[in-house]
Amino acid sequence: MQQRVTMHDVARAAGVSSATVSYVLSGKRPVTEETRRSVQSAIDRLGFSLNPVARSLRTGRSMMVALIVPDISNPFYALLARSLQDELRGREYHVVVCNTGAQLAEEQALLREAMQQRFAGVIMTPFRLSTQAFEALRSAAVPVVVSADIAFGEVDLVTPDAEDAVREAIRHVADSGRRRIGVVAGPRDATGGDPRLDRIRTHAAAAGLRVSQEHIVHGEHTRAAGAQGFRHLMRSRRPPEAVLCVNDVTAVGAMDMADRLGLDIPGDVALVGHDDIDFATLVRPRLTTIRYPAHEVGRIAALLLLEQIDGRSDPRTAYVSADFVARAST
Amino acid sequence: MQQRVTMHDVARAAGVSSATVSYVLSGKRPVTEETRRSVQSAIDRLGFSLNPVARSLRTGRSMMVALIVPDISNPFYALLARSLQDELRGREYHVVVCNTGAQLAEEQALLREAMQQRFAGVIMTPFRLSTQAFEALRSAAVPVVVSADIAFGEVDLVTPDAEDAVREAIRHVADSGRRRIGVVAGPRDATGGDPRLDRIRTHAAAAGLRVSQEHIVHGEHTRAAGAQGFRHLMRSRRPPEAVLCVNDVTAVGAMDMADRLGLDIPGDVALVGHDDIDFATLVRPRLTTIRYPAHEVGRIAALLLLEQIDGRSDPRTAYVSADFVARAST
């Protein structure tokens, strides 16, 4: 185990003070070309590299950004994570991934921890956290960006602009003569209700279609919950002729179930997802969906976070446009 | 922006020294019940929480573990990440996710950085890094676990035990009368060659089947590369009757291409994947594959890493058994 090389060692080897070494590295103060070179050579010779922990302690700023999501193995969040990291890498930030399992206790614990850890920032998709939980973060002056369908307090938000897409989806479904719309919605106790469900209801009503109460099922955003919800819908007295799902993962679960029930999609029932994750084009029939590009969400979230780190303090909302994509499941 | 509460503040409020506060927190020294309580009450009253950066600087140990993978948006790695984090959470470690894009330069840079950052440990899936690159890490005394099909120096390894599974896959394919085996293999310049390809060749030969050179294509472990490789195979003079892919993601790409070429699976050609990621059961036909459970890989990697952190220094290899799963694509 080799001994750690410190700035002091470099300074001695180069015959300068450690401050000069620091300034050579940071460029925050002019340095003679000559000393710069001798310091650089000492750095190379000794294999020195700056200790980021010491730097963080001193400056009070860490280079760690926390990404708090329900489940990184959900393809939407995985892609979001990838995109986020790509954007942040250029500024030398690292991404710490935390999974909440969409559970309130974990959301609280991880958010609290993110404050204590003094992360450079937090990007979070909350599900059950109260909107006011973020006020504490603000007072702790930790930059935060929320990725969600509703606003969480006075905090930066990345959110879908999906009105047109949902309107189009409803029209598309109606055009094929389907009247009864079913919805595989999110959990009943999610914070701020279920904006995706609300949008569907609104535009269905505008198109003169019914979304009767018995055609709405609530559940987690998982494949299993999607299957279960879909079964429930299709077993109702008059099953829906089209089912819209809160996201693609639940829609895939619905397809699992359609298969098991011997139902043909779109023959017996049309199916619409949300997000257009990679394998929406992979299932058969290919999934009609509302594209909400995780890649873009990650990119925008990174941008907003960096702006905050750089000093902006007024909260912003960024709308990422969601588009209707008709494929074979409708 | 509220002022940070330090141990010193707590100490003053409780009328003790900061050392005592530290010991109350760590329990590394006996403390009177009375002082313990007064310290605890001061902590609660002031809302104190320990600064992990200062602690890390002092102890020289961080609570960050780096996960270095080609692409976190690949479902295999996403699930590995999830599992890893679940296992590590109990010990208060955080997981920093780094994507290399399977590129040598990134692999090198991130590994180097992981050393400099003084992460508590590194879990990595290298693709093009030389096996000796890890020796430097060893001398830096950073715990490392590699997840790969080949050994990388004297380092802990989690690797598939897939001999039986591949033998079975080959037999399964042969039993349906298919003789010509094609392989969508990994990149030609991957470190240590391509063990998955080698296994296929070995067991094909043992079963009296031919894997001719023109029926082997090399490419990245991506959906696009899988599609391209598959097309190349199916356009050869005498196309293979069965194609084995280096992983499920490439197999899915092959299915994309089969679709486009109007080829029926398994009618025109049988298809076998590797890993059994979540959506192997989602494509139609369902993908026959060799299950290599990412979840288990993550769990074992976490275990090995924690052992190293706790002091073990002799390198270990953990075999995770891979099993053949016959589905509809063969």
Added chain:
DNA sequence: CTGAAAGCGCTAACAA
């Protein structure tokens, strides 16, 4: 059982 104090490696005044 408790306190005093050194110092982890760095940055950024302040001085020269």
Added chain:
DNA sequence: TTGTTAGCGCTTTCAG
């Protein structure tokens, strides 16, 4: 243009 130095907040030895 460069050096000196005071900490950042914690842990841990050494005294008491």
